[in-house]
Amino acid sequence: MTPRDASEPFGNRWSDLDRPPLNVSALRRGLVREGTLWSRVEVVQRTGSTNSDLVAWAAEGRAGEGTVLVAEEQTAARGRLDRQWTAPARSGLFFSVLLTPREVPVARWGWLPLLTGVAVATGLSRAAGVDTALKWPNDVLVTVDGEERKTGGILAEGAGEGGVVVGVGINVSLRADELPVPTAGSLALAGAVNTDRDPLLRGMLRALEEWYGRWRAAGGDASACGLQETYAAGCATLGRMVRAELPGERSMVGEAVAVDGDGRLVIATKEGVQEPVGAGDIVHLRSV
Structure with a gap:
């Protein structure tokens, strides 16, 4: 899939003004800076799976640590055990990041999806003003009509020697009649004060950079960097x-x-x- 500026015109299928495209230029200005984790941000209009694409880019030497790949629409998104994840175009945030924590023992890499969950919950709380909870090991929950609903999921996959691709999918503006299953939810249905995807994505990525930096500086020791305690505090399980x-x-x-x-x-x-x-x-x- 060839990266393309998602702010460019793309025909009638992108004419839904309630779901504007991501502004890739603004995302790059806000995230890709010297001394930060994020080295590259690409947005594609449509692909099967951002995780699969980024794993392939890493294998081909086309991506380094801090690469972020975002899709406006995914047609073959996967969760754990290849469970399917579907959503209308531009109704959510579907992205993957490449991390290479070589200074952390591989035995501790199992914390990466949990760390990402903490970062997603932190970012959404700040940017969307919505309370979230985490279901171990990889679900993000919100409350809709007094019930816990899954609004997102996280999937980590190996990306060659020394690399991990972590994928995140979040339902942002899905309406009730668009939910794939009755137990699903979205930020909009949970009463989020903001469903603008640009600041939501920036908020999650900045929180991920912060937690990843702490964890890596502690050699992957989740207790020493406060990750274990923070995850437990937000874990609904x-x-x-x-x-x-x-x-x-x-x-x-x-x-x-x-x-x-x-x-x-x-x-x-x-x-x-x-x-x-x-x-x-x-x-x-x-x-x-």
């Missing part, structure tokens, strides 16, 4: 009874009591055993 569905049709039921130093969810079973489970071990995590 903790304190609830959950059923963890595991590979091989196995399951575990218990109370989610903590997120450990490796980013795993600790479940206290009725037998009195505390079992940590990693994101890669979970097929589904449901409230009981």
Whole structure:
């Protein structure tokens, strides 16, 4: 997919004034500066998956750390375990970033999607004025009509030696009749005071830069940089009874009591055993 300035005219399909295109020039001016993490911002009108594209760019040597790829529309967006994510064009923010935390032990890279969740929640709270919560390991929740709804998801994928691509999808202006499933939500439906995608994207990326810098400076120690405590404070999963569905049709039921130093969810079973489970071990995590 060839990058293109999303502020350029693109025909009748972009005539919805309620959903203006992103201003890539302004995004670059606000984010790409000397001494900052973000080295490059590209916006494409339509692609299958920004994660897949950025992984390919990294493999081809066409992208370095701090590259941000944003799509106005994704046709083959994926969540964990290749679950599909669909939304109308320009109704959300669909972007991926390339990170290369080579000074951090690989064993601690599992914190990257959780770190991104904290950054997304922080950025949306500041820029959209909406309360968010995090469902372990990768969902962003908002409250719509008194119910928790998923408004976003996060997916981290390896990008060759020493690199990770982290993708984020956030429903911004979706109306009720556009939701893919009844349990989905959007910032607009949650009463956000601002649904202008430019400041929302800048807010999330600046918060991500801040948390990534802290985590990297601490050698990936989530406790030392305050990430573990902050994630736990915003995690709606903790304190609830959950059923963890595991590979091989196995399951575990218990109370989610903590997120450990490796980013795993600790479940206290009725037998009195505390079992940590990693994101890669979970097929589904449901409230009981």
